Amino acid sequence: MTPPGDSEQALQPLLRIDAVTKRFGGFVALDNVSVDIRPGERLGLIGPNGSGKTTLINCISGALRAEAGSVVFLGEDITRLPPHIRTRRGIARSFQIPRPFKSMTVAENLMVALDFATVAGAFVPEAERRDTVMSVLTRTGLASKADISTTRLSQVELRKMELARAMATHPKLLISDEAMAGLSTSEVDEVLDLLLALAAQDITIIMIEHIMQAVMRFSQRVMCLDAGKIIAIGAPAEVMANRRVQEAYLGT
């Protein structure tokens, strides 16, 4: 277990985002964003709609390419790498609007991750692969849905499936993009417990979320984006108390 907090100076960052800028036409979505993410950390990423949260994680996962700046993961510059290579290096994500492989069952969705994200060429017998998939599904509470088509899952099950599929890639860094939006209070707690359980297995997690109770309960550190810039970063309570953060959220 990594002790949270104080020994930060001694550790090499898991992920270093260095002066990343992303424009869409004339609109600057990310403006010179720099942040280090420590191994084993639980980081909450907040900010009003359109502030660049999803753009930032798209630049980390490779769905978008930063125009300037660099993304360094485990000491390797991955700014120009395609998403599937980044996944193999250990960066997994879920999507804000779930994107299951619709023609497949839940277990098959996870099989894709086993087929492609883990060490290539290593032959693993079918039964063993099935065991791996089932153990991930058990941990995410989806074991009973393994052979059901993803089109028949509920919203909360879809969110969990996305996290399970991401887990099946054996990530070092997991990015959860609003996995709790639109869920009921008890469902939010389910997903939150799941994320905390994953973090307890030494997986670094970046969680984008609007639900503040969840952010406060989950995060060791919170970062707030507004108009493509980091306006506050630090301990959750400090960031919440920050005047600029309150202005950004309340629009005063």
Add this chain to the structure above:
Amino acid sequence: MKRNSIAFWGAMALFLLAVLLMTQVVGNEYPFFAGYVILQFIVLSVAWSILGGYAGYVNFGTSAFFGVGVYTAVFLVKATGAPLGVQIATAAAVGALLGLAVGLLTLRMQGIFFSIATIALSIVIETSVTNWRYVGGAAGIQIQRPQVMELFHSYVQMLFFVQALLVVLAIATARYIQRSWIGRGLRALRDDELAAECTGVPTLRLKLLACVVSGALMCAAGAPAAMYLQYADPSSAFNLNYSVTVLAMSLIGGTAHWIGPVLGAILLGVTQQLLAVTISSEINVLVLGVMLVLFVVAAPEGILGLVRRAVRYRAGGEA
């Protein structure tokens, strides 16, 4: 799993044996002449569905690949007098290269844009061949059939058997892809390309692979056509009808499983041959259009979808 494979290869061996037996027993040339066309469409449809079905990239360029296959054979016959086997193998290699080139140029486009690009490809290649004097240009070229192998009574019978071999090759390839990790990756990217990338699927490389394999098989299927007709000209070798027919056959059969395009090609191919004999070959296009519309409206997943629904209905009724 194992039993499934034994059954499959047994069926394939039986099919080839039946075809071989037919060439020895049936004296009339016509069944071979008609059957050849159906077999050719099976190869084309199965090949099409590797990219169009598994990966979901709708290719309107079947005629381009088919025509390139025809003209590869024409060129080889004229330049070197190469035997049929060499013609087919070379056509497959050229088709693979063409598939790679087309893939690199167009696979970054998605949906309808890819489809339009493949139509353009067909027109570009046809125009080039039309202006290529050596292989006859717009007027076409006559081709002399060489001596037939001793095993067969006529050249058409031999071509029929050769095309049956290509059918087995195409189906075995499609089946392998469908059941392997390649097929799973293609399905993933068809469902959602970004999600597939973020799950570790090298989408561009898999699409290129599908394009190369599909192109190679299509060109191989086209290569014997020059010998079959003893004549080749650009407007029939690159006829857009091939693209439309093959697309219709695959969609009507269903693209989720390799058997779909086989069924579609047999159903439509036989219908077309019967219509061509009884009414006229012009009515083919009409029937094709009507059937495609019917299936798109009533059974969007093709014959396969209908069968699956029936099976599920029966299972549900019993439970």
